[in-house]
Amino acid sequence: MDMELKAIGTISSSIRERAKCPKQGHEGAPDAWITVKDQYQEAMDGLAPGQEVLILTWLHEADREVLKVRPRGRPENPLRGVFSTRSPARPNPIGLHPVRILEVSGNRLHVEPLDAIDQTPVLDIKLSICRENI
């Protein structure tokens, strides 16, 4: 089965290093811009300022071989399977980022807060599952 992902865009953020990236968006992550590739711009139709959306990213610096981690990287926390955490280290390092749209400008989307480093590939933009749909 073809399970090869396509980047639909890229993140521009002031966060340049993993060490400076908050663990969750609501823990002080900054705003960021998403530039959607021209061939996918049509799929943005309907996005508007004020909407709550979910950004899916490929956490390109994550270790895909790690199966157990200490939550939040704290040495005092016992090892746990990655499926019972939100660690970026996991077999398929897909990041989920609930954000609010601040501005839509052509193929660019201004959002906040976004806990992902600069140049992270974007996989998808979806209506939020937390507010409208649950």
Next chain:
Amino acid sequence: MDMELKAIGTISSSIRERAKCPKQGHEGAPDAWITVKDQYQEAMDGLAPGQEVLILTWLHEADREVLKVRPRGRPENPLRGVFSTRSPARPNPIGLHPVRILEVSGNRLHVEPLDAIDQTPVLDIKLSICRENI
């Protein structure tokens, strides 16, 4: 960049056809079992009955070329870009399913409700972003 996904498991569900699959889990989806591949079982450590988790799937029957849809497939709804919907049709058809764990049995996980058809590949299991983390 390598963005090839690995199936970490498979869904066993009584839903056998897309036409019979609810649009969202809370719209009458049944319980289902997830069988995790042996090599990833260690990553399940910490999962327990009662937890709310998010299952990520590869919606293997979705059309990856469609950029606009009529929400919920209703002809009276105007066309909208897929990024402002939760349609399975999108460049990267990753499904997000908030579920509750009913039982953990070795490498198998019993969950509900799960709006995905039988044999859907599972990509990831994560702590829910809706309850604990937001």
